[in-house]
Amino acid sequence: MYVIGQLILLLILILVLVPAVYASYTAAPFIPTKKRDIDRIIKLARFKKDDLFLELGAGSGRVMLAIAQKQPEIEVSGIEIHPLLWLIITIRILFNGLGNRVKVKLGSFYQQNLKEAEVIYCFLMPKTMEKLSKKFIRECKRGTRIISRVFPIPGWQARQISTAKNEPSVYLYIIK
Numbered sequence: 001m002y003v004i005g006q007l008i009l010l011l012i013l014i015l016v017l018v019p020a021v022y023a024s025y026t027a028a029p030f031i032p033t034k035k036r037d038i039d040r041i042i043k044l045a046r047f048k049k050d051d052l053f054l055e056l057g058a059g060s061g062r063v064m065l066a067i068a069q070k071q072p073e074i075e076v077s078g079i080e081i082h083p084l085l086w087l088i089i090t091i092r093i094l095f096n097g098l099g100n101r102v103k104v105k106l107g108s109f110y111q112q113n114l115k116e117a118e119v120i121y122c123f124l125m126p127k128t129m130e131k132l133s134k135k136f137i138r139e140c141k142r143g144t145r146i147i148s149r150v151f152p153i154p155g156w157q158a159r160q161i162s163t164a165k166n167e168p169s170v171y172l173y174i175i176k
């Protein structure tokens with residue numbers, strides 16, 4: 001019994017804690033975007049038919065799934081490094097019958113090529129936005145809209161900033 005208990009603990013450690021610590025160390029810990037911010041994100045994105053929305057560090061899938069439901073004319077994709085969160089998103093996609101239009105990948109966004117996306121959403125950390133800014137310049141096509149909740153991209157001029165009372169700012173950048 002004792003050994004089984006220890007094995008379960010070890011499994012929880014491997015599946016939950018280790019990836020969470022790794023994610024926090026490399027980019028950002030899991031903190032979900034507030035539901036009430038999603039409409040502001042949609043407003044900034046100005047989606048067009050067949051746009052690809054890509055969420056870097058998709059968390060529990062809250063944003064990507066809400067956007068897929070509210071914007072039936074676009075494709076939605078996310079990438080998440082934490083296996084448990086990835087599994088949760090995968091199950092949510094299936095349960096919501098969105099499998100034909102919504103995809104989530106298990107892995108690091110540093111390894112993801114960004115060239116296909118028309119809209120990229122991030123809720124990460126300042127140092128991560130700085131690291132990603134070089135990747136955005138290298139890989140994003142002209143006109144790509146990059147939206148960042150709370151943290152601006154250091155040194156970049158935002159095209160638009162969405163503000164709301166007692167809520168964090170959401171920044172829009174457009175690749176030239």
Ligand SMILES: C[S@@+](CC[C@H](N)C(=O)[O-])C[C@H]1O[C@@H](n2cnc3c(N)ncnc32)[C@H](O)[C@@H]1O
Pocket residue numbers: 022023024026027028029030031032033055056057058059060061062063079080081082085107108109110122123124
């Ligand atoms: C602050 S949370 C935001 C979650 C979600 N985007 C939201 O707004 O609700 C950051 C997420 O990024 C994930 N993450 C951290 N580093 C990552 C990496 N290198 N590649 C992919 N995901 C990563 C974390 O596991 C976490 O779920």
